[in-house]
Amino acid sequence: MTTLAALGGPAVGAFNPPPWPQASQATLDALRDVVRSGRWSLSGAWQDGPSAEARFAAAFARFTGVPHCVPTTNGTSALVIALEALDVGPGDEVIIPGLTWVANATTVRAVAATPVMADIDPATLCLSPAAVEAAITPRTRAIVAVHLYSSVADLDAILAIGARHNVPVIEDCAQAHGAAWRGRRVGSWGAAGTFSMQQTKLLTAGEGGAVVCSDDLLHDRLYQLRSDGRRSKACPARGEMELVMDSSITGTNYCLSELGAAVLGEQLTLLAEQNHHRARTADSVDKLLFSAEGVEPIQTPLQVTGRTYYYYTLRIHPDAFGGAHAATVCRALAAETGIPFQPTYPPLYRHPLYQPSTKRRYAMPEAVSDGPPGGLPEVERAYREVITFHHSVLLAEGDALSHLPKAIDKVQCAPAELRQLEAEGIDFTNPL
Template sequence: MTELAVNGGSQVWSGGWPAWPSQTPATTENVLRCLASHRWAISGPRLEDPGFEERFAQKFADFLGLEYCVPTANGSSGLVIALEALDIGIGDEVIVPGLTWVASASTVMAVNALPVVVDVDGRTMCIDPEAVRAAIGPRTRAVNVVHLYNNVCDLTALRELCRRHGLALIEDCAQAHGAAWEGRKVGGWGDIGAFSMQQTKLLTAGEGGAATTRDEALYRRMYQLRSDGRSRVQVPRPGEMELSMLGEVMGSNYCMSELSAAVLLAQLQELPRQNTHRAANAQRLDALLEQLPGVAPVQALPQVTERTHYYYTFRIDPAAFADHTAPTIAAALRAETGAQFHPVYPPLSRHPLLRPGSKRRYQGIQNLRSMEKAHLPEAERAHRECVTLHHSALLAEPERMQVIADAIEKVQRHADRLVAIPDSGRSPL
């Protein structure tokens, strides 16, 4: 074990990690029932009992402690209907974090508004309320915050900022299914919450999403925005269509399929147990990594009363790793363990997938080049110094956390043998 695996040496661990997504008997049963029902979409004829999509919407709202949930085809479409429901469009600005997946900006452009990119808090890697305050201008209509990796934004400060300036608050909870701030789950602190159920997420059907709210008017509008403008019949009858042509707003087809909802309904039953298992292993890993020089687990703010771990995240001091940065260290750890280690996202100002110039439809949005000029020192520092580990590894047996710590110690001990890899922008979804 004296040679690094990335250089051809033996691995610290080659025994594999829990597969993700994880299938349960209930998942299979729900899918087979859906297939046999011949109702695979909410645009199909109504059955005697509520469909999987309707039942998932209610169960997920109950899980979050909210009144309303609108399932969508994916997380991006959930963000789009949130923006459209708030009547955000051409000439408007939406403040977004500089460290996030590209959809935070692309969905704003999809409604012809301008994403205003601001820096993150160096402690949490979530959007910095002070940076938001400085970016508010006469065209600002909303703030889209992202609860990132294993953290929750400072919702108290952000809610107060939005209240004072009359701005809408959108919570992107794609990475935080079940996280809580001051005892209340995220997704209901803002005007609208948006969730992703993509392949890698804590709750997944391969693809899927949802928009959540406490506001009945926003719910009614979002329901139609994702259903081609159609609304739900108040008393649907078996054998008849339950989507009415009597809409109030022009929409698009962003509906979740019954098959996806069938999977999610079963997976939701497993989520609390899985979140508890991941949190316990994350605490074990915290204690192990705190013993290593130059390694520090990223901490949550004290108001986070339930922490979820989409990606376990720790910060390295490059000086303790022969001046190598997170992309190189993450690659070495992948080689040592076979686990999914990655650097955090590239800052939005240089994200390789944020290329508005490649689409003519965005040419009417003024000042788009401002995204490339955004000053994001903390986002840049996070990309250099922060390493993430996919949550599937946290579903392993508790003793496997020692494997992770051993791999980090080995890479640190032999860091002078590493060859720096170019920063390709590779990062998790």
């Protein structure tokens, strides 16, 4: 075998991921219309009809299968107002997975509550119901079930635990726009569902977010928390403010701009076909790798009736790669294929971006351990053994990835060179 491409050898193949985000002409037209309208913000004067924000909220609520949607500036603010709307605060605990983006912990601390990190199910990489049950205490005020990478957390089991202990479940659907569990879209099962529309997400406006729910009172509370405590006026006259002051709740300005809402409204019309394309390509990759030694695509529960792919995920068998860490294998495969492989997020309690001691407002009144001594076994194993690549790769045709099995074989046959790469250290870099 020739030298690994990461060490200067020839690559097995080349791949250029399709561009992401993708802007349609309708998206550009919608942006132009907002720019010319004179209303760039929800707090701008009413013009001749509902705001772009209100139109997107209605469309996304229909898409998710719930009555209500409150758009926000980003996924982080969506999580914050969901926690606030459920009255999570000082002295409370919130159970979150130990494998997820840092916002799941920082948002809990932002409302002065304590994040309690629980282990994951190795089959799905999502929050383990058994770990949730073990983590419940009298102080537990919410459970955040994150639908991660290309799977869905076991909603049947987690919702049953929440109901048994009278603890609401928030679905974090930042990576699962359009996924479905037993015929219903994710986000519609819990007390609230939160979404991110950040640059790399399946549905994006560069930034943006949303909270969806079915409860009328919760929706009213979410709306005010997002709008500086203001409510929407039913029938404003042209030139009047749509948002009117109220004295019920102190909120924060997390309103999505009209520009972002216009982009999201048009991008939403493309999402179903893009998700279908990704799923079709992912199926082709699964078949390509069916007989490949040492790798195994992450599967999803049978209850998932609509699978989405934020990241395509593979578990490697370390022995097949000379015991190399997943991050090292990612570096080698990326160099061989041009496919932007990445490891999973680092365990949350060791994530370099999670440093709560650097913010005084995150200080707890008592010593709190975010992660158990020794870590969470399945979270640690996933970081050592799981490799991923971004959904933009899946917007290519399946045969564009036909060189992947050969690249995997080449990397497996170079354990000494993998050890050389490993000695250079593990890169924590990972996009959202």
